[in-house]
Amino acid sequence: MFVIAVTIWMRVKGLNERLRSFTGYALLLIAVVGILAGLFTYSYNFSSIDLYNSILSVLIILSIVIMIAVLVSMTAVLITVRKRRIHPFLLIPVKIGMKLVMPFALFVTGLFKKDKDLIRSLFIDINNLFVKSGNIQKTPDKIMLLLPHCLQNSECNLKITGDIANCRKCGKCTIGAIRELSEEKGVRAIVVTGGTAARNAIVKEKPELVLSVACERDLAIGISDVTSVPVIGVLNQRPNGPCVNTTVDVERLREKLDDIIEA
Ligand code: SF4
Incomplete structure (x- = not known):
């Protein structure tokens, strides 16, 4: 099987970098699973019933540890969201919830074609509490307000992506x-x-702190991707559907800025 995979990899090598990369990772996965299969075969042939029992015991303990970790992280997330603050003792379980349970929840919601935005908005909410728990306050010059282009009225031709100062504050959208x-x-x-x-x-x-406006999907991806700087997320509203003439609660932005600007 490994030889077949290598042959395929050699064939696509010169064709396409993306395909080469993909097949390279697939090959690595096959190699890892192959090594595991070899180890299992070795154990099967030469091991005693005691070893099987030990392996099963380890797997049982591992399953129990995972269940307890998920239960604790679920409780920690519930307490955190209800109290609107993260207790220092709950930092690690909440992080486990964000790094392990949420991707799993997103995977399952995707599998059953359910709305992922509920989970994403919870992720953003908890992320904001995390940033807040660090008591991060900065001078205004170190803060960046990051806005999506879809906030601009779709009929406005002014180029605000280069410089928001090009907006003439006509009042047709929240950019002004x-x-x-x-x-x-x-x-x-x-x-x-x-x-x-x-x-x-x-x-x-x-910037040393980012206040970002976007939809659930873009914010969740952005927050996960940007690890060099804390990002606080504010959800936009989409009365006209996604990506066109969206709005945001400007007073909410003001409150968030007041929270993070050093007095
Ligand atoms: S407020 Fe008016 S000028 Fe400014 S971006 Fe919106 S539509 Fe354009």
Whole structure:
């Protein structure tokens, strides 16, 4: 099987880098599973019933440990969200919930074609509590307000992605009010066209704290991807459907800024 896989890999090698990369990882997976299969075969042939019992005991203990960890992290998440703060003792179980239980929940909701946004919004909420628990306050010049392009009225032709100051504050969308807010607070506001542009803006501007507006999906992905700087997420509203003429509660943004700007 390994030889077949290597042959396939050799054949696609010169064709396409993505395919080469994919088949390379598949090959690695086959090799790992193959080694495991070899070890199991060896154990099967040469081991005593005592070894089987020991392996089963380890698996039983491992299952119990995982169940307890999930139960504790579930309880920690519930307490955290209800109390709106993370107790220092709950930091690790809540992190386990975010890193293990939530991806599993997203996988299962995807499998059954259910709405993933419920889980994502919980992830964003807990992330915000995490950032808040660090008592992070910064001067306005170290904070970046990151905004999605879909907040702009779709009929407005002004290029605000280059510079939000190009907005004439006509009142047809929330960009004008956000521009005013950012000027009032002295915080940089940057409008981006997508996740890659958002990451590039963070790399270029080097903020120490990001207040980001986006939908559940983009925020959850962005928060997971950007590990170099804390990101606080604020969900947009989508009265016209996704990605067009979206809005955001500007007063909520003001409250968040007041929370994070150093007095
Ligand atoms: S508020 Fe600014 S971005 Fe929005 S439509 Fe008016 S000029 Fe364009």
